[in-house]
Amino acid sequence: MTLVEWSEEGGFATKADREKLIKDSELRESLEGVFDSITLRYTYELIRRGVIKRFITNISQGKEARVYVAEGADGYVAVKIYFTSASEYYKTMPIYIEGDPRFSHLKRGDRREIVETWARKEYANLSEAYSAGVHVPKPISIRGNVLVMQLVGGSEPAPLLKDVDLTPLSWKRAYNQIMNDLERLVVNAGLVHGDLSEYNVLYYRRPYLIDMGQSVMTSHPRAQEFLFRDVKNLNLFFRKKGIELKDLVKDDLITKWLASRR
Template sequence: MSWDIDRVKDELHKIDLRRKKIKDSEFFETVEEVFDYSTLMILYDLINNGFIDVMYGVVNSGKEARIYFARDRNGLDLAVKIYLTSTSEFRKGMLTYIIGDPRFKVSSRKTRDIIYVWARKEYSNLSKAYGVGVRVPKPITVKGNVLVMEFIGVDGVPAPLLKDYIPLNVDSFFNVLMDYVRKLYVDARLVHGDLSEYNIMVFNDSPVLIDFGQAVDLSHPMAEELLVRDINNLLEFFSDIGVDTPDLEEALSWVKGVKR
C-alpha cells in the first residue's frame, strides 16, 4: 500500500474533526502511534517540498522508530525513519548520548523535544560519516522526528543485517569495517557507540553502517568506553566465524592511528 499527499491531507482532516469530539489522550489511542498530528504535518511539508513523492509500507519496526520505504519525484528509493514521540521509554538512554556532546543541547526534557534533537543528531552523524567515505545511507533531510535518507536494498526489500547474512569474503568484509571505524575516529572524530552485527547491513557483499543516533563526538566523556565496546563487538563476532582478528589493544591502536 502506498500513500501520498492526498492521504496526508485526508488524515489531517480526520484528525482535526476528531479532535473536536474527543480528548487528545483518547484520540491518540485510536491512531497508529507513529502518525500523530505533528508527524503528519511534518510529512505533509516534506511531500509538499519535494523530498518525498510516495510512501509505501513499513520495512522495519522497533521500539524507537518505524522505517518506511518511499520514493522521491525522480524515483529514487528512500528510507523514511519516523521516531516515535508517544513513548518515553528511551528518553533517559538518549540523554546519555546527547549530554556531553558539545554539538547538541537539550533545552527541554520533554520527550518530543529530546527526540527532535536525536533525529538531528543522527542526521549530522550520518552526514559526517558519509563525508569521510564511510558507507552509510546517504542522509537527505531531517525535520522534527522524521529523517529521510537513502534506502539500502532493492525494490523496497532492505539489505540483510550482518547477523542474518554472512558475506562471501568475511576477511575482506572485516578489514573494510575496521577501516570505516578508523575513518570515523580519525577523520570524522566520531565513535558509532553501538556497532555490532545488528547495526551493519550487507549490501553487494559490502558493509553499510546504520543507526547513528547514539554516535558521539570524541570529546564526549564516554567516547573511549564506547569505542572499546564497538571494537570488542566486531572482534568477537568475526573471531567466532573464523576470521583471524587482532587483539583488542592492537585493534585500538590501529583505529586511533597510533604507531606501535
C-alpha cells in the same frame, strides 16, 4: 486530532492527497494510527516538498522508531520516524545528548524536543560520516523527528549482517571493510558509533553502518570505552565466522586511531 481534522484546519494534505501519496490503506493506518499529529504534519511536509513521493512498505518496528521504504526524489529512500510517545527510551537520550557540545542546549527538556534533537543528531552523524567517506546511508533530509536517507540495497532493503551468508573470503573482506570504516569514522569524522554490532550493519555488496543516533564525538568522556565495546562486539561476531581478527590489545588500535584524529 486525526490528520484529516488537522488538514482541514491547515488545508495542508487533503484526503485525496493522502490517498494518492500513500495508496496502501494498511500502510496509511500504520502511520496515522501510530504517530501524533505533529509527526504526521512533518511527514506530509516532506511529501509536499517532493522529498518523499510515495510510501511503499514498513521495514521495521523498533522501540525507538519505525522505518519505511519510500520512493524519493532520486531513487528509493528509508524514512526513519522516531516515536515521541509511548516509550521510555527517551530517558536515556539526554546522557548521549548532553555529552555532545553540538546538541547540549536542550531548552524545554520535553519529550518532543529530546527526540527531535536525537533525530537531528543522527542526521548530523550520518552527514559527517558520509563526508568522511564512511559507508553509511546518505542522509537526505530531516524534519522534526522524521529522517530521510538513502535506502541501502537499491530497490529492496538490504539484509542485516547477522542474516547474510557469505563465503569465507567475503567474510574476511567484510571484516576489513568495517574496520577501515571504523578507523575513518574516528580519524576523519571524529566520531564513535557507540552501538555497533551485526544488528546495526547492513550488507549490500559490502557492509554499511546504520543507526547513529547515539554516536558521540571522540572528545566525549566515554568515547574510548564505546569504541572498545564496538570493536569487541564486531570481533565476537566475526570470530564465529572463522576470521582472523585484529587484536585490540596487542595492536593498540584504539589508541592509535584516537591519536591520529584530524
